[in-house]
Amino acid sequence: MAGAFWCVVEDDRQGHPKKVTAEVLGEAGRWAGELGAAVEAVWLTDRAVPDGLEQLAAWGATRIWLWEDAALAPYRGEVWAPAIAELAGREVPAAIWGAVTSRQRELMARVAARLGAGLAADCVAFERADGALVATRPVYAGKLLSRVRWASGPAVATLRPNVFRPAEPVAGRPPAVERLALGAAAATMQFVERREEAQTGLPELTEAEIVVSGGRGLKGPENFAILEEMAGVIGAAVGASRAAVDAGWKPHRFQIGQTGRTISPKLYIGCGISGAIQHLAGMRTSKVICAVNKDPEAPIFKIADFGLVGDLFEVVPLLTEEFRKLKQQ
Amino acid sequence: MKMLVLVKQVPDTATQVKIGSDGRAIDQTGITWIISPYDEFALEEALRIREKRGQGGVVAVTLGPERAREALRSCLAMGADRAIHVHDPVFERADTLVAARALAAVIRLEAPQLVLTGRQAIDDDMGATGAQVAEVLGWPCVSWIMEESVADDASRIRVGRQVEGGLEIFDVPLPCVVTAQKGMNEPRYPTLKGIMSAKKKEVRELAAADLPDLAAVTPRLEVVSLVALPPRPPGRILTGDPKDMARELVRALREDIKAI
Numbered sequence: 001m002a003g004a005f006w007c008v009v010e011d012d013r014q015g016h017p018k019k020v021t022a023e024v025l026g027e028a029g030r031w032a033g034e035l036g037a038a039v040e041a042v043w044l045t046d047r048a049v050p051d052g053l054e055q056l057a058a059w060g061a062t063r064i065w066l067w068e069d070a071a072l073a074p075y076r077g078e079v080w081a082p083a084i085a086e087l088a089g090r091e092v093p094a095a096i097w098g099a100v101t102s103r104q105r106e107l108m109a110r111v112a113a114r115l116g117a118g119l120a121a122d123c124v125a126f127e128r129a130d131g132a133l134v135a136t137r138p139v140y141a142g143k144l145l146s147r148v149r150w151a152s153g154p155a156v157a158t159l160r161p162n163v164f165r166p167a168e169p170v171a172g173r174p175p176a177v178e179r180l181a182l183g184a185a186a187a188t189m190q191f192v193e194r195r196e197e198a199q200t201g202l203p204e205l206t207e208a209e210i211v212v213s214g215g216r217g218l219k220g221p222e223n224f225a226i227l228e229e230m231a232g233v234i235g236a237a238v239g240a241s242r243a244a245v246d247a248g249w250k251p252h253r254f255q256i257g258q259t260g261r262t263i264s265p266k267l268y269i270g271c272g273i274s275g276a277i278q279h280l281a282g283m284r285t286s287k288v289i290c291a292v293n294k295d296p297e298a299p300i301f302k303i304a305d306f307g308l309v310g311d312l313f314e315v316v317p318l319l320t321e322e323f324r325k326l327k328q329q
Numbered sequence: 330m331k332m333l334v335l336v337k338q339v340p341d342t343a344t345q346v347k348i349g350s351d352g353r354a355i356d357q358t359g360i361t362w363i364i365s366p367y368d369e370f371a372l373e374e375a376l377r378i379r380e381k382r383g384q385g386g387v388v389a390v391t392l393g394p395e396r397a398r399e400a401l402r403s404c405l406a407m408g409a410d411r412a413i414h415v416h417d418p419v420f421e422r423a424d425t426l427v428a429a430r431a432l433a434a435v436i437r438l439e440a441p442q443l444v445l446t447g448r449q450a451i452d453d454d455m456g457a458t459g460a461q462v463a464e465v466l467g468w469p470c471v472s473w474i475m476e477e478s479v480a481d482d483a484s485r486i487r488v489g490r491q492v493e494g495g496l497e498i499f500d501v502p503l504p505c506v507v508t509a510q511k512g513m514n515e516p517r518y519p520t521l522k523g524i525m526s527a528k529k530k531e532v533r534e535l536a537a538a539d540l541p542d543l544a545a546v547t548p549r550l551e552v553v554s555l556v557a558l559p560p561r562p563p564g565r566i567l568t569g570d571p572k573d574m575a576r577e578l579v580r581a582l583r584e585d586i587k588a589i
Contacts, residue, residue, distance in 0.1 A: 074497050077460060078469050102492045106472040109457035113426055113464035118550030121455045134553055139453050140346045140355065146453065147553040189469045189505075192487065192498040204493055210589070234589060252512030253491065258342055258451055259366050259511045267588045278342050288588045289564075290578065296568075306581065307566040308574045318575035326579060326589070 002037040003094035009041050010099050015049035017056055020099040024159050025059040026167035028097055037094055038062050044080050046073035057175035059167040064175055069182045074191055075103040081110035082185040088115055095155040104158055112156040120148050120157045124285060141258050141281035161206055162264040208237035211265045213256055215241035217272020217312055221249035230320040241273045257282035271312045275300025330385040330483045332375040333439055335432055335446035336368040338393050338400035353552045364400045367447025370509035373516040375445050376408045378479055386410045390435055392420060392428055405527035406519035417537040424548035429461035434540035442483055448473050448508040459508035470506040471499060475513050
């Protein structure tokens with residue numbers, strides 16, 4: 001039997017795996033099925049609740065490697081990477097996959113370096129070519145796709161959120177948990193504090209299924225309120241173009257684009273955004289793209305599934321009203 | 330305090346990229362090259378640390394072909410004290426780990442107290458260099474930092490790293506690696522004086538043979554091919570009465586494609 005496909009769990013810091021882990025397990029499950037390999041979860045956390053473990057089993061993890069230790073929070077690469085690498089040295093997995101999140105991007109790079117393995121970050125597809133696993137990843141601001149393969153195992157990769165089909169949960173699978181003790185790798189980094197962002201009540205940008213985004217056409221920071229109202233009705237996150245961020249209308253964490261966040265929601269609605277390459281780099285893998293812009297020549301209309309040529313100050317409140325009617329049905 | 334900044338020369342975002350004749354790399358003719366923007370944030374931060382402390386040195390380092398020397402000149406014009414260009418045909422197909430090993434070897438030679446780089450280069454977007462260099466050296470690494478302050482005695486650095494939903498603050502002993510996120514500073518433009526004095530500053534060339542303890546240089550990840558994006562199906566453009574447009578969009582999202 002081939003080595004297992006390992007999926008590193010991303011959790012909500014309350015003991016439950018996040019939805020993106022279902023996506024990683026789902027994609028791993030498809031390949032493991034084809035190659036006759038097992039799918040296993042690798043979870044490092046200060047807190048794993050029984051529900052969370054059952055959730056991983058339901059998503060198809062036939063084994064859960066669990067380190068549960070207060071020293072694992074918050075994430076520190078210097079503590080996490082040796083733990084995973086040591087186990088990988090012993091168990092020889094075929095692949096170690098994670099999600100594109102701030103910490104897993106760094107973690108998987110460290111794990112790959114420690115194992116002397118190849119790393120493919122931000123993958124959006126996998127295929128089998130000439131018997132080898134080939135990953136596809138966007139490069140050059142998403143203008144091209146790069147197909148890459150590993151010279152040897154394990155195939156270390158991170159997967160872009162919202163791109164892969166999540167595993168269908170199957171109830172009643174008891175979780176097979178292997179508890180592990182943390183090795184001697186002590187943290188040299190000392191945690192001081194966590195500063196929470198102001199709560200918007202809206203979902204996190206990279207995880208959201210719907211994203212509403214605003215650009216220069218909004219004319220000022222106060223006008224994001226009309227986008228936030230629409231977002232609230234449809235449960236969307238709010239993002240911004242570089243122009244809006246550089247103008248100081250929104251903090252950088254809201255920026256979608258090459259020097260901001262990369263998103264891949266089911267539905268993206270861009271308002272007053274022209275669609276510069278730098279912005280497209282961060283959202284072109286969205287499933288459905290809608291754009292509202294009064295300039296019929298705006299480049300965003302070239303990639304939009306639905307383009308509304310009109311004044312966003314008129315159109316957006318009307319959209320909000322229509323969405324509200326829909327939600328009340 | 331000695332600081333080393335790792336930079337990469339990349340195509341300008343607005344530049345057209347075409348697949349080259351071998352199908353695995355881009356055609357380099359006619360490309361406008363820039364320093365990857367995140368690396369500029371890293372360099373700017375190093376320059377600010379030097380200015381704030383009133384002492385210290387900033388060394389810009391790149392791994393790349395002949396043309397990458399131009400990026401180092403820009404770093405020197407911005408204010409870096411000297412530069413190192415790692416340049417060897419053996420690195421032509423380097424993956425992230427091979428590059429990290431080469432850069433780690435330079436860091437061993439130079440023994441800086443702090444290494445800064447961008448959170449990712451905007452050409453291949455792997456975002457691995459900082460973390461992998463740190464792993465090769467056995468140093469701590471803090472990625473996506475938004476703020477920093479170095480202790481007066483240069484024994485440690487306090488950094489804030491961006492994570493989903495907030496900022497995590499750490500005290501990290503030096504030496505360490507940090508990767509810069511956008512928003513931490515606004516990089517300066519080179520002054521005319523800076524550009525002139527850059528011409529007199531040292532750019533040291535290093536080949537693979539000059540790097541001590543360089544581990545394997547065989548890439549573990551290889552590019553099979555570059556491919557163009559599959560075209561998106563043509564969209565529907567709605568014009569006319571805003572109320573009709575809004576109604577039609579919401580209807581189509583709901584009924585035709587079930588996106589909401």
